[in-house]
Amino acid sequence: MASATLEKLRAGVRDVPDFPKKGIVFKDITPILSDPALFHASIDLFLERCRGKKIDKIVGIDARGFLFGSTVAYELGIGFVPIRKRGKLPYKTEIAKYSLEYGTAEMEVHVDAMMAGDQVVMVDDLLATGGTSAAAAALIRKVGGKLLEAQFLIELEFLSGRKQIEPTPVISFLKY
Numbered sequence: 001m002a003s004a005t006l007e008k009l010r011a012g013v014r015d016v017p018d019f020p021k022k023g024i025v026f027k028d029i030t031p032i033l034s035d036p037a038l039f040h041a042s043i044d045l046f047l048e049r050c051r052g053k054k055i056d057k058i059v060g061i062d063a064r065g066f067l068f069g070s071t072v073a074y075e076l077g078i079g080f081v082p083i084r085k086r087g088k089l090p091y092k093t094e095i096a097k098y099s100l101e102y103g104t105a106e107m108e109v110h111v112d113a114m115m116a117g118d119q120v121v122m123v124d125d126l127l128a129t130g131g132t133s134a135a136a137a138a139l140i141r142k143v144g145g146k147l148l149e150a151q152f153l154i155e156l157e158f159l160s161g162r163k164q165i166e167p168t169p170v171i172s173f174l175k176y
């Protein structure tokens, strides 16, 4: 994608200091979602990375990963699987724990969300410490999927989150 488009996307990310708590600079992607050209361009970034790969499912991470991931799945004509924070999925689930700055949290996926051997690409808006994505990667494997690649619109490189996911390839489009 042209670097001018990437710069427009970067300009569409709004920094919100001290949200959800003091010291965190929240990368707000809602200005991208609400601008048709930017939303389109963001989806195209994921699509370009997916073309030519044999992908059975896109997995999106609660909650902004659903917005990008489900649109990408729709465009590719393949299925979408949500990985959710614990307590939201109604059927039988597999659960993975992960560390937060304070304490732990849990993510869930339905046990029958994919077929054994399904080739999967994971999509989220942002890679920070990588704890969420590492838990999601573990869940994908638990329910029989093969994680081909993890894709993020934004990567906070200084947090080194990709180390939690590698050697699975990690792709991000806007690096900070």
Ligand code: AMP
Pocket: 024, 025, 026, 027, 028, 061, 062, 063, 064, 124, 125, 126, 127, 128, 129, 130, 131, 132, 133, 161
């Ligand atoms: P982590 O597990 O630390 O990689 O956090 C990743 C998850 O938390 C993603 O689903 C992001 O949407 C969210 N997140 C973490 N840090 C930020 C941030 N600075 N701005 C926006 N979202 C964030």
